[in-house]
Amino acid sequence: MPELEQGPAKDRTAVELFAGGGGLAMAVTRAGFRPLLFNEFAKRACETLVANRAELVPEGEEPWIPEPGQKPPLVAGDVQTLDMSYFRQNGVEVDILAGGPPCQPFSLGGIAKGDEDKRNMFPQMFKAIRQIQPKAVICENVRGLLRPSFKPYFEYIIREMELPFVERQENVSWSQHDEELKRRMTDESIPPEQRYKVRYLEVNAANYGVPQIRRRVIIVAFRSDLKKVDIDAFVASMKEGDYSEDALIRSMLGDGENEGEYWQRHPDVPNHVKERVLKRLPMTPPLDDGKKPWRTLRDAIAGVCADGKALPEITDDLLDRTEHNLGGFTDHIGWPDARIYDGHTPNELDRPAKTVKAGVHGVPGGESVMELDKRVRDKTSPDGWRYKHRYMTVRETARVMTFPDDWVLKGPRGEQMRQLGNAVPVLLGEVFAKAVATALDKAESEA
Template sequence: MAELHEGSKKDRTGVELFAGAGGLAMAVHRAGFRPLLFNEFAKRACETLEANVARRLPDDQRPTSAPGPGERVPLIAGDVQNLDMGYLAGQVDVLAGGPPCQPFSLGGVAKGDEDKRNMFPQLFRAVRQIQPKAVICENVRGLLRPSFKRYFDYIQRELELPFEERAEDTNWEQHYESLLERREEEPDDPKKRYDIVMMPVNAADYGVPQIRHRVIIVAFRRDLNVDRELFKGLVKRTHSETALLRSMEEDGDYWKRYPSVPDHVRERVIARLPKTMPIDDGLLPWYTLRDAIAGIGDNKPLPDVPDEWLDRTEHFLGGFTEHIGWPGARIYDGHTPNELDRPAKTVKAGVHGVPGGESVMLLDELVADEATPGSVRYKHRYMTVRETARVMTFPDTWELRGPRGEKMRQLGNAVPVALGEVFAKAVAAVLDEAEERQK
């Protein structure tokens, strides 16, 4: 449980659905919410949760009461549709989860609400059962596509009025119109109505060394009268590309941190800087892939993987687990690598392997280019699982279970811990403020 919490002032509680590898769960509980329940469907992700923080219950067993402080978190492995959470009613401060995003992903089949993998209805059912004080929901930016706009509006209205259940013989568009009408009426019970904040975000703007565009929806139970403007102020971005570019000028702080970077690398990066540098915005620089590998915060530098260790074998480089070399990395049109001096590209969970080169990176070393005699190119290789976990801001102590492909899938489906933590801490702060105000 050490990775899940930093001493909270109050005994706040949380439930995590669609928990995956535990990124959002870790973020929420670092913000001071004691976990009462995890649910996850994927086998390997369940193994990861069990290896780190959870006590997996037998398939025929369901909890009947909430765990106490210090007790291991119960994990229900399986379909959320078979999970009854009514026993937690009135005991949960925050319900968190990212319903499976494939229906809305730019890289998915984009069937939207017609896709059976759409688990938003199960999130709304959980809200009805436990009536949490707040809900944190993360999903892909694909929800903002014009083709999904009306349905995304419908999702937000359902989260506002989760107790207005959709009749079985009613399609979503009919229910949407009904919700719009009910929304204009004062609720009989404000505990059954929620006020929401929806924000498109780029994880790089919140201290994550990765370009990752997502949508975060946060809902607050209306009877609490939470200050949503205060919340918005607490989740403003803290890092920027402008600050990174300015730090990369000839005598910039970025190069002072990395004096051993070869001249040809530094010159290549500086040559691509804007001729007219943007005005200082007062924010911190985006973190880069080099920052992630060198170690952000208390993380120690990851050692490079020697050529002879690109063999799928765990060599425990520097004592780090899951830092395993993998052969066969290629670069070609449409499959371009990460560069060390930029935030990493979006970590993806590809169904048939990861497209686009997101798991490949360029190194600092120049080697002979066999395709063009007499010329050189930058050496490249696959990123290790541990390097990818750092890009997702998972701690080095967090164990991932399963073969390499499954570990990468778990990371691609996860919420970056640093991003989730910003929003979870803001939720905790405004709940504290609201409760103090109501005393």
């Protein structure tokens, strides 16, 4: 696929762990980093990566170091058995290590065992840092990492990333290792190329142009021998994003004489929908914050977010689990029997979508259901009307995650939705990866 073929102006390189359905991998590639290696455990996610131009490494064989234009290798299997020291042995420098270690140990929607959970893969990120010594690291995870109950362990994660070569030994608890890290923070015998400057940001993907409310933690690290990298300036520049809810409200309210730009962009929205949306907004527009409006679910479906074509409408007769090849779009398949009830409310078209999730027993909370513009008479409703609803299609969900329409997702619907729910929104990852590339370029040009 084109997303994995883009060549950077400067040959910067990347390694991607926990690649999943390819969100962060695509983001890093779009930011100008050439992929040298992917690793993923889940079978269907591996099939997705192969369908989008990665090449599977035969079992028992060593991955190759790809040349520019060559397919990047995918090692399918347990990251704990992956040895990446061959890069340094062959004189290959890796610019960025990217990955989102499985989030279930820390997720608000899961059991939340944290570091005791065997799915905690942060130690494998630290092992990879030791083996390849990348110039920079981007790590994405759930906001649950910042919960008070996990705070000591999260602070330990940051310290371990700062001193990844102070390795934790077997039979040593993380708290014992943390004490050693604290003691060695000022140890000048540890060379700068074995240290990292680490910061984290709590972000909402909607603030970076993603049509979805998705709160995550982004951890960024730069190798300490890159003395010209100003990591605090980097964090300050990335902290807020270029989009805001206030700007969305202003775009809907207009100026009193002219209809808001948002409705001009969507001229076919029924008046009863506009009135319903405007009724919940403040009478006075928020002050201009100089930002762009949050993107909405309607924007995503209409193709506004990626300057693409609008997805065809899924009418009642198409809710039949059948691929009708509507407009040439794949995975735009209607699914029947969507329900809404207390605690399971649908997405609204004129808001960013809810967080796309990857529930083990299905998607909870209505995250995969959307309310439509169409309404029917309902005597039980206060105003006598009820808005219709349906499940979102896989393609609509992919747009909410800012995946391009030509990105192939493998497996049945449930597996495709799981890959999307586990992914990093492409646009969010791209914004941060481009900022890392800019910081590296600036630091190296001034060195």
